[in-house]
Amino acid sequence: MPRIDKMQSEQERKDQIKKAALKIFAEKGLVGTKMSMIAEEAGISQGLSYRYFESKDEIFALLVEEAIEESRKAIRDIDKFSGSPLEQLKSFTLQMLDENHKLYFLLVQQALTLEVIPGKAREAIERYSPQETIERIIPIFVRGQQEGVFSEGDAYKQLILYFSVVNGLILQDAKVIGMDWIREVDRLLNILTK
């Protein structure tokens, strides 16, 4: 007879720890995060995480892999957003800014700024060539240019600019509370338009 109380299955416990870890890692990075912080955030004791994961590095690597997988999926699905290039990009941007994606995004940023990242995380990062993202988004920019809405110039540079700007927005968002960034996305996209 299964238990009815709030006791959790192994998978649920793992998810709980991972969720807590994601929040702290995204905020403080790999070295800045102590296992005790993750435990506290998850509401468990310091040593328990090790019954579910081998090491801090393993959790980090796991999350980075998930983040990258999530990101690939978002990129793959970008054509599902209907509308003009501008509207597509707006939908995509808003998606990046939502709660879940934001944390993943910050985590990858953390991983990218580290020189010494755990082997598995490094693999995931290296496997995920930005080429994939670029090939997927550049056509949208080009279409925007052809339709005369986007400004002329090197679409690749525009893309990098666009991402670094969204990056800055997400980073800021982590600090300034109570600001409705979503409203600002329109203004943001002015970077790209004529």
Next chain:
Amino acid sequence: MPRIDKMQSEQERKDQIKKAALKIFAEKGLVGTKMSMIAEEAGISQGLSYRYFESKDEIFALLVEEAIEESRKAIRDIDKFSGSPLEQLKSFTLQMLDENHKLYFLLVQQALTLEVIPGKAREAIERYSPQETIERIIPIFVRGQQEGVFSEGDAYKQLILYFSVVNGLILQDAKVIGMDWIREVDRLLNILTK
């Protein structure tokens, strides 16, 4: 008789260590930076830094104070840039992106994302109310609006947006080498204009 060789005065040695520390701190944050890294960057032995500074925290705090002082100065001098609001802002932005200011900027970012920062650094951060920056820059935005160049709306929000965007640009700049960001500043300012 003073020595003629490359032996350094106490002040020069301090500056050398501080310069090395700034570079590493800006990149890896307080916890991510090991004293051995600073020593290596400065080309000295691991223990020597402690003849010139009391602790890692002291160096960090010192640099944060300098960074903030530098930032106040840049803000105070913003009216010295001549020209239209747009040109003023462009000059100011380019200044933020130059080598020196960039590192300071990243350092303050690091300090802002930490919860536990050394007492002195915390004081400096708290003493430096963003109010000062805001009061200085808002009038430029307002003037831009009055002249019909900047888009309408809450100038405060535009300011925050602008800073988070520049922030993203600086962060990206630390990673993507060989990209001439300066050329992109014009495009960046499109966020603000009609």
Next chain:
DNA sequence: GTCTATAGCAGGATAGAC
């Protein structure tokens, strides 16, 4: 004044009680 060696401590990981 600078280096090398090490003391001391913080934090990751483990062992053992419950």
Next chain:
DNA sequence: GTCTATCCTGCTATAGAC
């Protein structure tokens, strides 16, 4: 299955030789 009490490594900071 979870917690508490350690072990052990790696880093900050210090001591002492040159």
